Amino acid sequence: MAASSARRDRALLLAGPALLVIVVFMLLPMAIAAVYSFLTPDPYGGVLHPFTPASYVRFVYDRDLDDQLIFDTTYLQIFARSVVQALFCTLFCLLIGLPLAWYMATRPPRLRQVLVLLVTIPFWTNLLIRTYCWVLLLRDQGLVNQVLQALGLIKEPITFLYSDGAVQLGLVYSSLPFMVLPIYGALEKVDPRMVEAAYDLYADRWAIMRRLVWPLAWPGVVAGCLLVFVPALGAFLSPDILGGGKKLMIGSLIQQQFTTGRDWSFGAALSMILMIFVLGALMWSAWRRTRIGVAT
Amino acid sequence: MQRRLTRSCFTAVAAVLALTCASGIARAAGDLFIYNWTDYTAPDVIKKFETETGVKVTLDTYDSNETLLAKLKSGSTGYDIVVVSSDFVPIFAKEGLIQKIDASKLPGFDNIEARWRNPSWDPDRTYSVPYDWGVTSFTVNTKEVKGPYDSLKMLFDPPPEAKGKVGMFGSPSEVMSLAEVYLGMTPCQTDTANMKKVSDLLEAQAPSVKVYNSDGIIDRQGSGETWIHEAWNGDAARTRAVNPDVKFVFPKEGVVGWMDNMAVPTGAKDPDNAKLFIEFMMKPENSALSSNFTHYASAVTGAAAHYDTAMKDAPELKVPDNIKMAFTPSCPEAATKLMDRVWTKLKK
Amino acid sequence: MSQKGFDWRRMPEYRLFSMLALVFLYAPLVVLIVYAFNANRVALIWSGFSVKWFVKAFGNEDLRRAAWNSIVVAAVATPVSTLVSVPAALAFERGRFFPGRAAGEALIAMPLVAPEIVTAIATLIFFEAIGLRAGLGNVIIAHTVFCIPFALLPIRARLREMPVDIEDAARDLYADAWAVFRRVTLPLLMPAIVAGATLAFVVSLDDFLITLMVAQAGATTLPVYLYSMLRLGVTPEANAAATILLLVSITAVVLSYLLANRRRVKA
Numbered sequence: 051m052a053a054s055s056a057r058r059d060r061a062l063l064l065a066g067p068a069l070l071v072i073v074v075f076m077l078l079p080m081a082i083a084a085v086y087s088f089l090t091p092d093p094y095g096g097v098l099h100p101f102t103p104a105s106y107v108r109f110v111y112d113r114d115l116d117d118q119l120i121f122d123t124t125y126l127q128i129f130a131r132s133v134v135q136a137l138f139c140t141l142f143c144l145l146i147g148l149p150l151a152w153y154m155a156t157r158p159p160r161l162r163q164v165l166v167l168l169v170t171i172p173f174w175t176n177l178l179i180r181t182y183c184w185v186l187l188l189r190d191q192g193l194v195n196q197v198l199q200a201l202g203l204i205k206e207p208i209t210f211l212y213s214d215g216a217v218q219l220g221l222v223y224s225s226l227p228f229m230v231l232p233i234y235g236a237l238e239k240v241d242p243r244m245v246e247a248a249y250d251l252y253a254d255r256w257a258i259m260r261r262l263v264w265p266l267a268w269p270g271v272v273a274g275c276l277l278v279f280v281p282a283l284g285a286f287l288s289p290d291i292l293g294g295g296k297k298l299m300i301g302s303l304i305q306q307q308f309t310t311g312r313d314w315s316f317g318a319a320l321s322m323i324l325m326i327f328v329l330g331a332l333m334w335s336a337w338r339r340t341r342i343g344v345a346t
Numbered sequence: 347m348q349r350r351l352t353r354s355c356f357t358a359v360a361a362v363l364a365l366t367c368a369s370g371i372a373r374a375a376g377d378l379f380i381y382n383w384t385d386y387t388a389p390d391v392i393k394k395f396e397t398e399t400g401v402k403v404t405l406d407t408y409d410s411n412e413t414l415l416a417k418l419k420s421g422s423t424g425y426d427i428v429v430v431s432s433d434f435v436p437i438f439a440k441e442g443l444i445q446k447i448d449a450s451k452l453p454g455f456d457n458i459e460a461r462w463r464n465p466s467w468d469p470d471r472t473y474s475v476p477y478d479w480g481v482t483s484f485t486v487n488t489k490e491v492k493g494p495y496d497s498l499k500m501l502f503d504p505p506p507e508a509k510g511k512v513g514m515f516g517s518p519s520e521v522m523s524l525a526e527v528y529l530g531m532t533p534c535q536t537d538t539a540n541m542k543k544v545s546d547l548l549e550a551q552a553p554s555v556k557v558y559n560s561d562g563i564i565d566r567q568g569s570g571e572t573w574i575h576e577a578w579n580g581d582a583a584r585t586r587a588v589n590p591d592v593k594f595v596f597p598k599e600g601v602v603g604w605m606d607n608m609a610v611p612t613g614a615k616d617p618d619n620a621k622l623f624i625e626f627m628m629k630p631e632n633s634a635l636s637s638n639f640t641h642y643a644s645a646v647t648g649a650a651a652h653y654d655t656a657m658k659d660a661p662e663l664k665v666p667d668n669i670k671m672a673f674t675p676s677c678p679e680a681a682t683k684l685m686d687r688v689w690t691k692l693k694k
Numbered sequence: 695m696s697q698k699g700f701d702w703r704r705m706p707e708y709r710l711f712s713m714l715a716l717v718f719l720y721a722p723l724v725v726l727i728v729y730a731f732n733a734n735r736v737a738l739i740w741s742g743f744s745v746k747w748f749v750k751a752f753g754n755e756d757l758r759r760a761a762w763n764s765i766v767v768a769a770v771a772t773p774v775s776t777l778v779s780v781p782a783a784l785a786f787e788r789g790r791f792f793p794g795r796a797a798g799e800a801l802i803a804m805p806l807v808a809p810e811i812v813t814a815i816a817t818l819i820f821f822e823a824i825g826l827r828a829g830l831g832n833v834i835i836a837h838t839v840f841c842i843p844f845a846l847l848p849i850r851a852r853l854r855e856m857p858v859d860i861e862d863a864a865r866d867l868y869a870d871a872w873a874v875f876r877r878v879t880l881p882l883l884m885p886a887i888v889a890g891a892t893l894a895f896v897v898s899l900d901d902f903l904i905t906l907m908v909a910q911a912g913a914t915t916l917p918v919y920l921y922s923m924l925r926l927g928v929t930p931e932a933n934a935a936a937t938i939l940l941l942v943s944i945t946a947v948v949l950s951y952l953l954a955n956r957r958r959v960k961a
Contacts (some may be wrong), residue, residue: 064780065785068846071838075839076804076813080816082819083812092784115769135751144728146715152708156703167947169946172897177900180723183726186784235851236851236855246702255705269850269852270855284809304811304812320809324807325807328805
């Protein structure tokens with residue numbers, strides 16, 4: 051029909067500028083990276099010509115110290131560990147972010163804007179400095195331990211830092227607004243009459259949350275989870291600074307390849323694998339949504 | 347009348363000439379873009395250079411040799427002076443990332459101490475000039491850990507009371523080169539049996555290690571977060587200022603030596619100004635000005651006379667003459683691959 | 695009929711929880727500011743109130759230049775990426791099927807998904823390959839690219855939630871597409887657009903890996919400067935600089951909020 055094709059053209063036109071920027075300045079560089087993943091690494095950085103899939107093979111079959119090609123699960127373990135960590139981070143952000151966003155969305159408009167401001171202000175400070183401030187707070191002679199000791203609750207300082215917990219704290223801390231703001235955006239327009247009606251029908255707080263808030267917040271939740279999970283997967287600041295650099299995550303591993311490891315092809319290959327994994331999941335969920343759109 | 351006219355003409359011409367000369371000097375002076383580690387270029391040095399030559403200096407910063415290598419290798423230009431560690435100079439030269447400056451022909455070259463004029467990483471100083479130098483060993487909190495403080499064994503095989511209180515650098519090459527010194531091996535090992543020994547040493551040390559991070563060492567040692575930490579001697583001096591109990595150790599097995607060098611990247615826009623800066627830095631008083639800021643030793647003869655008291659009295663800078671100093675060369679690919687494998691296995 | 699005395703909006707447990715969450719968010723900030731005003735160089739030993747670190751930070755020309763560069767880049771990348779995201783969000787949420795939609799979704803998500811170091815180096819190589827040498831402009835372009843998905847998602851989430859019938863009603867009243875957008879969609883979308891712009895601003899201000907690689911001589915930004923400074927640990931000058939930047943951002947936002955409010959009251 052003429053109307054829908056006009057709509058289609060307009061849709062393309064609207065999305066055009068954003069897509070153009072990304073195609074030129076993102077897709078093309080990524081294509082370069084993809085090509086690099088198939089080349090041989092130059093020992094001093096960069097790549098040389100012979101095309102080879104060796105970098106991809108290395109993900110699963112690596113050479114050990116005796117230069118034997120063995121089935122090596124090291125990189126798979128690192129990958130799996132990063133996925134688990136990112137999932138936990140997303141879960142914690144959701145557990146903290148959803149109630150916070152709901153509380154914010156149900157305040158009077160003036161207070162709401164102040165709360166949004168309050169939630170975002172910490173994030174205008176540099177992330178690196180904020181992470182180091184957590185070090186100052188959590189280390190053995192840090193503020194938290196000093197307070198706990200002053201209150202007489204503990205005798206010896208508790209080592210909070212350089213553990214998985216500290217890394218999670220850092221990840222959750224830096225990802226929280228990316229969960230709160232989208233959910234808030236979705237809940238902000240909730241019709242209070244709906245909530246009142248639910249209460250009139252003898253719903254309790256938990257039922258309200260489960261059957262009213264959650265479905266309404268859903269698009270925000272999806273957006274928030276995406277904005278938290280994906281960057282958390284590739285994160286390296288928190289694992290390095292708060293985790294003490296004792297365990298490698300996929301973000302640090304990839305970074306290592308471009309700096310000390312000097313194997314750009316392997317770094318590019320790891321990135322391609324990571325991207326395909328995530329993009330695959332994204333495209334699948336987008337395709338599913340489109341199909342559901344047809345049904346409704 | 348005629349004389350007055352001539353005089354005023356003469357004054358006018360002189361004024362015009364003076365103006366053109368002045369603007370000419372301003373135009374000829376130009377810019378200099380320096381690319382160095384943060385907090386590693388003395389502001390006083392820059393001010394003095396700008397006043398003496400009229401060149402406008404812009405300073406940009408990076409965090410490691412590897413970042414610099416990755417950036418220059420990807421084609422980034424615009425910098426006129428970069429500061430490169432000794433083990434990276436041969437790589438940069440081989441890859442054509444820095445240009446020949448034939449420093450031995452520049453005025454002031456004779457100021458460079460004789461032992462630094464023809465180093466293994468840059469024969470005849472074709473590409474670079476010393477910026478400063480130092481050694482890597484470790485610091486120990488003498489209040490918490492009992493002596494004797496004379497061996498790398500304390501770092502690599504820590505006493506039981508220091509379990510979980512040891513810190514190491516975050517870069518595989520620095521950790522492993524010190525390990526190789528401890529085990530009495532030559533640096534840049536390509537022998538897999540030897541690397542296996544290094545790997546075993548590090549794996550045995552790992553449970554005692556709290557952090558693998560090259561940043562914030564002064565904070566960690568100063569506050570007592572760690573008691574034994576791999577460290578550079580200049581940073582150790584800064585740590586001692588914060589916590590007097592922290593001592594830098596010159597172990598009997600030897601130390602790792604390194605030197606940071608100034609080089610001119612290929613494609614630099616102001617190579618002449620870069621050379622001007624290099625000549626400026628080869629003067630003893632300027633080199634000392636820089637060293638007073640960075641807390642690292644200068645390679646220029648006579649600079650020591652201009653050191654401030656903190657530098658003159660620092661025990662960390664009094665490197666024993668007979669100590670074994672292993673200057674890590676730039677490792678061949680096989681060695682880098684081995685180190686990378688050991689490192690990944692360690693952090694698995 | 696609502697029961698007398700029962701206000702469903704009173705949620706004391708949620709209030710407590712939210713207060714705790716805010717404390718969590720602000721704890722490092724408190725440390726940051728205390729550290730910046732502490733006369734003692736060592737963080738947790740208070741030796742008196744002092745502004746000497748602020749003076750030192752202001753006097754540090756490189757730090758000032760880096761901070762200024764950061765603000766300029768964020769100030770340009772944020773509106774551009776948000777402006778470009780609004781029509782894109784409309785296209786994805788309102789224009790139902792257009793060819794290559796799934797591919798478009800993947801493309802838009804790509805800057806989020808790719809590991810930063812790879813984007814950083816690949817972008818640098820690409821810029822050099824096409825000979826783009828716009829100084830700070832290179833950084834701005836790179837920032838705009840990764841700000842787009844961040845700006846886009848809250849806007850899309852909001853659009854998906856918004857009922858289409860209001861827009862349909864406007865269309866029934868003979869409003870054309872532009873009028874529908876300007877007078878119905880846009881006002882309703884505003885909070886989400888602001889949320890998206892805020893996210894983009896934050897993300898741009900914080901980025902250092904991509905900036906580190908892509909920046910040309912003279913284009914160092916604050917995070918890049920601080921990242922390499924942290925070899926020596928957090929210094930009070932760095933904290934002072936971060937505090938200054940924070941105060942500048944807060945002032946800018948509060949001012950714009952007040953101005954926007956004033957206009958609304960007048961109308």
